Amino acid sequence: MKPQAVIFDLDGVVTDTAHLHFLAWQRIARDIGIDIDEKINEQLKGISRSESLRRILAHGRAEARVDEAQRLQLCERKNALYVESLAQLNPDSILPGIAGLLTALRAQGIRTGLASVSLNAPRILAALNLTAQFDFCADAAKVARSKPDPAIFIAACEGLGVKPEQCIGIEDAQAGIDAINACGMASVGIGEQLSGADLRLASTADLSWARLETFWLTHHSVAV
Ligand code: B16
Ligand code: MG
Numbered sequence: 001m002k003p004q005a006v007i008f009d010l011d012g013v014v015t016d017t018a019h020l021h022f023l024a025w026q027r028i029a030r031d032i033g034i035d036i037d038e039k040i041n042e043q044l045k046g047i048s049r050s051e052s053l054r055r056i057l058a059h060g061r062a063e064a065r066v067d068e069a070q071r072l073q074l075c076e077r078k079n080a081l082y083v084e085s086l087a088q089l090n091p092d093s094i095l096p097g098i099a100g101l102l103t104a105l106r107a108q109g110i111r112t113g114l115a116s117v118s119l120n121a122p123r124i125l126a127a128l129n130l131t132a133q134f135d136f137c138a139d140a141a142k143v144a145r146s147k148p149d150p151a152i153f154i155a156a157c158e159g160l161g162v163k164p165e166q167c168i169g170i171e172d173a174q175a176g177i178d179a180i181n182a183c184g185m186a187s188v189g190i191g192e193q194l195s196g197a198d199l200r201l202a203s204t205a206d207l208s209w210a211r212l213e214t215f216w217l218t219h220h221s222v223a224v
Pocket of ligand 1: 010011012044047048049052116117118119120173
């Protein structure tokens with residue numbers, strides 16, 4: 001028995017754009033007198049743009065002095081910086097193990113989906129030359145709640161025409177693992193600090209169809 005689909009997070013699983021998000025946010029934060037470090041950035045993974053800004057403002061105790069119009073402007077400026085930095089992405093920026101896994105899933109007849117809350121996801125897939133490797137890319141603009149809400153993973157399942165409990169979700173962020181678990185998918189976590197993942201791997205290089213197949217069979221026999 002095989003899963004019907006494997007649904008991937010983008011940032012941190014397919015490619016490492018977390019650092020580019022960080023550099024853009026760091027510049028914006030510095031302009032308003034807030035220092036952020038990589039530790040704060042950990043809390044922004046899988047979180048929407050507006051919620052990321054809210055967390056940065058809360059970190060700098062600046063929520064009260066930045067109104068809604070200013071927040072929109074800051075988000076727009078951050079995105080402009082971020083989009084500019086995406087020019088450096090190319091197929092060599094795909095994380096280890098991912099291209100091989102996508103090819104193997106195709107060969108197995110297993111559908112592939114993308115569940116990223118990034119509004120830039122289609123642009124990033126195009127830069128990586130991976131657009132055709134995904135059967136469905138959930139549209140973050142149509143999903144109001146970011147991870148840990150499962151909405152983006154449910155949207156990916158709906159687009160693929162599959163049931164969450166018949167799918168594997170792969171994530172590098174705690175908010176993402178919580179989202180996968182909340183909709184009943186089997187969760188694979190990339191990274192040592194994640195809690196609650198059904199399978200935890202140190203890096204995307206450890207991903208392969210053979211590894212996922214063994215995991216699926218074990219998970220399924222435990223779940224039934
Ligand atoms: P954008 P994921 C998320 O992508 C990022 O992890 C998060 O840091 C970012 O704020 C969010 O996308 C929104 O991205 O500003 O490009 O719309 O991890 O869900 O693939
Ligand atoms: Mg991620």
